[in-house]
Structures are given as structure tokens and as C-alpha cells.
Amino acid sequence: MSKRTWQYALKIIVALSLFxxxxxxxxxxxxxxxxxxxxxxxxxxxxxxxxxxxxxxxPEVAEELKEQRTPEQISPQSNERMFLVYSDEWYHLQQDPAKKEDTLIEIDSKKYVEQNYSSSFLKGYLTAT
Structure with missing residues (x-):
């Protein structure tokens, strides 16, 4: 291969890596x-x-997650509990009751939310807050 071909191949590899x-x-x-x-x-x-x-x-964890992917809905900032709603998953962030300095991140599939949460609670929570 010629030098020009190698340079072209290298440019393609770099571009694909960035992509x-x-x-x-x-x-x-x-x-x-x-x-x-x-x-x-x-x-x-x-x-x-x-x-x-x-x-x-x-709030720190919510901000990290929000920066990685913008949720469709997010509850207002709270030190105790927040929800981030995506099209395919719900993120429930809550302060660990046993270890207040930690946050528990519960990631539920849409189906899990439908089967295990009261829709009135979730709608009410997001609407009220």
C-alpha cells in the first residue's frame, strides 16, 4: 500500500472511533x-x-444521571426522593433510610412500574411536586 492509502485508512479509523x-x-x-x-x-x-x-x-445523583441522558420528566429537587422518567425506564432515587449519606438508585422497567406501583401514586406525586 502507498503512503497516501495508509493515511486515508488511518483517517477513516480515527473518524469511526470518534463516531x-x-x-x-x-x-x-x-x-x-x-x-x-x-x-x-x-x-x-x-x-x-x-x-x-x-x-x-x-440531587447529586439526579444531576449526574440527567447530564448523561435528559429524562422525559423529572420531579423537583429533593434531598429524600426524586424520579427521573425515561420512555423505557423509571429511575427512583431515594436517600437510604439506614445510611443517610448514600442514595439508592432503583431502575424499574416500564412493565415493572405498571405491575408494582399504584399509578395514582406516581401521577399524583409527579403532578403535586
Missing amino acids: VSVLSGCGAPNVKDTYPLESVSGSGNSTSYVYRAAGKTV
Whole structure:
């Protein structure tokens, strides 16, 4: 191969690498790689995962997640509890009652929310706050 062909191939590789890195920032916030898993409930397309953000407040975690992916809805800032609603998942952030300096991040599939939460509670909570 000629020097010009190598330069062209290198430019394509660099461009593809940048494109892939930009795309990897899209989609759901990457909680599973950032925080340790505490528990799992449900199965199939009805699941709930709980992660622990040690030493972080509810508003701090909400801001981190919001920066990674803008939610469709977000509850007002609170030190005790916040919701971030995405098209496919609900994020319920709450101050750990046993360890106040930690935040628990519950990520529920849409199906899990439908089966385990009272819709009047969620609608009421988001509307009222």
C-alpha cells in the first residue's frame, strides 16, 4: 500500500472511533458500571435493579444521571426522593433510610412500574411536586 492509502485508512479509523465514542454516550445512563448492585427483583421484561451511590445525595445523583441522558420528566429537587422518567425506564432515587449519606438508585422497567406501583401514586406525586 502507498503512503497516501495508509493515511486515508488511518483517517477513516480515527473518524469511526470518534463516531462510536459519541454514540456510546447516548442512551440510558450507565449506572451499572458506576455504582454497585444492591438487589434485583422481577424477571423478563418486568425488572427492578437497585444500586448504591455511596456518599452522594439524591440531587447529586439526579444531576449526574440527567447530564448523561435528559429524562422525559423529572420531579423537583429533593434531598429524600426524586424520579427521573425515561420512555423505557423509571429511575427512583431515594436517600437510604439506614445510611443517610448514600442514595439508592432503583431502575424499574416500564412493565415493572405498571405491575408494582399504584399509578395514582406516581401521577399524583409527579403532578403535586
